[in-house]
Amino acid sequence: MSHGRRQKPKNLLMILMLSPYLLLLFFFGVLPLIMAIFNVPTKSPSNPNGGWHVIKIVLHDFRLVPAAWHVLGFMALFVPLMIFFVVAMSLMLDTDTAPWKKWVRLAYIVPACISGSVAVLLWYVLLEPTLSPFKGVMHFFGITQASQIWKTSNLTYILVFMAFLSLAGQWILIQFGSLQSISGEILEAARVDGCTQFQLATKIKLPLIRKYVIYMGVLVFAGGLQIFVEPQLLNSSVYHGIAQQWSFDQLSYSLAFDNGNFGEASALSLMLLVPSLIGALLVIFKTDMFEDVNFKSPKKLAKEAKKREAAAA
Amino acid sequence: MSIDFDKKAPATPEAPRKKKRKISIGHYAVNGWLIFWAIFSVIPMLWLILAPSKTDRQVSYKNPLSFASFHGYIRAWKNLQDFxxxxxxxxxxxxxxxxxxxxxxxxxxxxxxxxxxxxxxxxxxxxxxxxxxxxxxxxxxxxxxxxxxxxxxxxxxxxxxxxxxxxxxxxxxxxxxxxxxxxxxxxxxxxxxxxxxxxxxxxxxxxxxxxxxxxxxxxxxxxxxxxxxxxxxxxxxxxxxxxxxxxxxxxxxxxxxxxxxxxxxxxxxxxxxxxxxxxxxxxxxxxxxxxxxxxxxxxxxxxxxxxxx
Missing domain, CATH: 1.10.3720.10 (MetI-like)
Known part of the structure; x- marks a missing residue:
């Protein structure tokens, strides 16, 4: 009894210490979702009587299918390119431990600090045949006018290029880090068995870093689905109208802030959240990425401990 | 949780000399590509750092990776401040x-x-x-x-x-x-x-x-x-x-x-x-x-x- 009485105030202090984070998690993680769900069936210009019918209206919006094609096209190029390139580069970096590779790794991290509006500025310069540091190469391939690059039909490739250059470097280093966790003895045994560098990379290292590659794949997929800043800035600042409501998030933004239709915007936001949530749950429960995390409740842990004690006895 | 980036590869007592000869072309190709990508990664940032040293006209017509003058930074900073x-x-x-x-x-x-x-x-x-x-x-x-x-x-x-x-x-x-x-x-x-x-x-x-x-x-x-x-x-x-x-x-x-x-x-x-x-x-x-x-x-x-x- 006395033990029980002592536990309560202790837990109270613990809960007090946890509460700032819990409040943030509730107000900025859970509540916005609840509010968005309640906001979906409210009255709006396109849904004057209100109701869940709005989901149908969003699905029939003439801008949704083009946005879906754009984003799917973007993802179809971006996600495999990222995974293949990042894995290949990190395996190449891991072939030996030459001291100069330290500097190479430092260089790879540089584009990671170029994000959002700076990325748009820099990748615009990189692709502009009159400004680009690579204009010699561009001129060699006959690209001398901005109009040859900046057209709507090229937008998918331009955005893949921007997103890829911004993200590839840091993921190369992260996957290289995961390769460092492979036991030296395994690699040595494979070498003794006559493995070439290529076999070592594809047959030993790659299967051992599979979970990190899946983790990267899910984060890259979820981030790619929500592409907004690059097409929005290109559209509003660089070439007006080149990427009007090009992505899902731009459409959602336009519904909310151009049309004042928060019901439709919320519906679209919630629909977009579903694939990200599925991806997150897959990583948590279907991979061993977080295998060390102890999800078990205190009761279960106590039961297991008792069982172990009984077995030992 | 620590990762040793400079972990030495386990010693391979007899193989190295033979291996070095065998993989030399591939080895150089891989290293060449790694260095190429490192240079490519740094160039946009270099452009960004060097661009304010030039005038707007020089940005378009001068070598993109050239440096013009420190005065360029001061001028650009003053203009930004007055904006x-x-x-x-x-x-x-x-x-x-x-x-x-x-x-x-x-x-x-x-x-x-x-x-x-x-x-x-x-x-x-x-x-x-x-x-x-x-x-x-x-x-x-x-x-x-x-x-x-x-x-x-x-x-x-x-x-x-x-x-x-x-x-x-x-x-x-x-x-x-x-x-x-x-x-x-x-x-x-x-x-x-x-x-x-x-x-x-x-x-x-x-x-x-x-x-x-x-x-x-x-x-x-x-x-x-x-x-x-x-x-x-x-x-x-x-x-x-x-x-x-x-x-x-x-x-x-x-x-x-x-x-x-x-x-x-x-x-x-x-x-x-x-x-x-x-x-x-x-x-x-x-x-x-x-x-x-x-x-x-x-x-x-x-x-x-x-x-x-």
């Missing part, structure tokens, strides 16, 4: 103060949360961890419209508090702290301290906190890197130019000046490519410095809980 009655100073101050508040608040709340989950036996630990992991893996952009609706209801739109509070939710930090405390402090230490009469708050201040310096540095690093360049959230929540952060201000420079798009018409002070590049430096260089100094931390942190010693 819209010195609004740039507001953007710099905003970026610094918002980020400082976010880094402190996010790191403290995340560290406390991680400690409580690792040291206590409170209920709903599983729910807490799963919801934290979900929040960690769902991109923040996905919640921007719902968050706008919420902030609008409580009249916090165009109030910096909206960005500070929203960005202070740091699920990745809470998870990182949980892993850190679970790995560094065995539960027996807490138990014996409790027997000695230590309160739960005392467990944090006397045991966990003194051991938390590496963790707090890691938390602050990720909070800073994740928020300094953030565009979408402040863009939506803070519509007044005096509340902009540097990345949003840079975006505004794009669409309100002829620097990138001559169709925008002239501004009272010349804001052209060198000025835009200098504003870009203000956004990118602080993160670059932090990245270059803390390269190893980035990787350790990103793989927290999954890389074992």
């Amino acid at each position: 819209n009655s010195g609004v740039l100073a507001h953007w710099v101050i905003n970026s610094v103060t918002y980020n400082l508040a976010i880094v402190v608040f996010a790191s403290v709340t995340a560290s406390l949360a991680g400690f409580v989950i690792s040291a206590s036996r409170i209920r709903f630990k599983k729910t807490f961890l799963i919801s934290t992991l979900i929040m960690m893996l769902v991109p923040p952009v996905a919640l921007v419209i719902p968050l706008f609706i919420e902030m609008n209801k409580v009249n916090l739109i165009d109030n910096p508090l909206s960005v500070i509070l929203i960005s202070s939710l740091y699920p990745f930090g809470a998870f990182l702290s949980y892993i850190y405390y679970s790995n560094t402090i065995p539960p027996e230490i807490y138990e014996s301290a409790r027997l000695d009469g230590c309160s739960d708050f005392g467990l944090y201040t006397k045991i966990a906190f003194p051991l938390s310096h590496p963790l707090l540095a890691l938390l602050a690093f990720f909070a800073f890197v994740g928020n300094w360049g953030n565009y979408f959230m402040p863009y939506i929540m803070l519509p007044s130019p005096e509340h902009y952060t540097l990345p949003v201000g840079l975006g505004a420079l794009f669409f309100s000046t002829p620097a990138i798009n001559p169709g925008n018409g002239a501004t009272s002070v010349p804001i052209l490519k060198p000025e835009i590049a200098l504003a870009g430096i203000l956004v990118a260089v602080p993160v670059m410095i932090v990245f270059l100094i803390s390269q190893k931390r980035l990787i350790r942190g990103m793989l927290a809980g999954s890389i074992k010693e």
Whole structure:
């Protein structure tokens, strides 16, 4: 009894210490979702009587299918390119431990600090045949006018290029880090068995870093689905109208802030959240990425401990 | 959790000479490609750093990677300062103060949360961890419209508090702290301290906190890197130019000046490519410095809980 009485105030202090984070998690993680769900069936210009019918209206919006094609096209190029390139580069970096590779790794991290509006500025310069540091190469391939690059039909490739250059470097280093966790003895045994560098990379290292590659794949997929800043800035600042409501998030933004239709915007936001949530749950429960995390409740842990004690006895 | 980047390859006593000859062409090709990509990675940043040294005309016609003069930086800085009655100073101050508040608040709340989950036996630990992991893996952009609706209801739109509070939710930090405390402090230490009469708050201040310096540095690093360049959230929540952060201000420079798009018409002070590049430096260089100094931390942190010693 006395033990029980002592536990309560202790837990109270613990809960007090946890509460700032819990409040943030509730107000900025859970509540916005609840509010968005309640906001979906409210009255709006396109849904004057209100109701869940709005989901149908969003699905029939003439801008949704083009946005879906754009984003799917973007993802179809971006996600495999990222995974293949990042894995290949990190395996190449891991072939030996030459001291100069330290500097190479430092260089790879540089584009990671170029994000959002700076990325748009820099990748615009990189692709502009009159400004680009690579204009010699561009001129060699006959690209001398901005109009040859900046057209709507090229937008998918331009955005893949921007997103890829911004993200590839840091993921190369992260996957290289995961390769460092492979036991030296395994690699040595494979070498003794006559493995070439290529076999070592594809047959030993790659299967051992599979979970990190899946983790990267899910984060890259979820981030790619929500592409907004690059097409929005290109559209509003660089070439007006080149990427009007090009992505899902731009459409959602336009519904909310151009049309004042928060019901439709919320519906679209919630629909977009579903694939990200599925991806997150897959990583948590279907991979061993977080295998060390102890999800078990205190009761279960106590039961297991008792069982172990009984077995030992 | 530590990764040794310079781990020596296990010695291979007899094979090396033969192998070196066998793989030399492939080896050189691989190394050549790695160096090529490193140079390619650095060139855009080099352009950004060198562009303000030139005039707008020189940016277009001079060698893109050439340096013109230090006077160019001073001229570009003065022009930026004079733009819209010195609004740039507001953007710099905003970026610094918002980020400082976010880094402190996010790191403290995340560290406390991680400690409580690792040291206590409170209920709903599983729910807490799963919801934290979900929040960690769902991109923040996905919640921007719902968050706008919420902030609008409580009249916090165009109030910096909206960005500070929203960005202070740091699920990745809470998870990182949980892993850190679970790995560094065995539960027996807490138990014996409790027997000695230590309160739960005392467990944090006397045991966990003194051991938390590496963790707090890691938390602050990720909070800073994740928020300094953030565009979408402040863009939506803070519509007044005096509340902009540097990345949003840079975006505004794009669409309100002829620097990138001559169709925008002239501004009272010349804001052209060198000025835009200098504003870009203000956004990118602080993160670059932090990245270059803390390269190893980035990787350790990103793989927290999954890389074992």
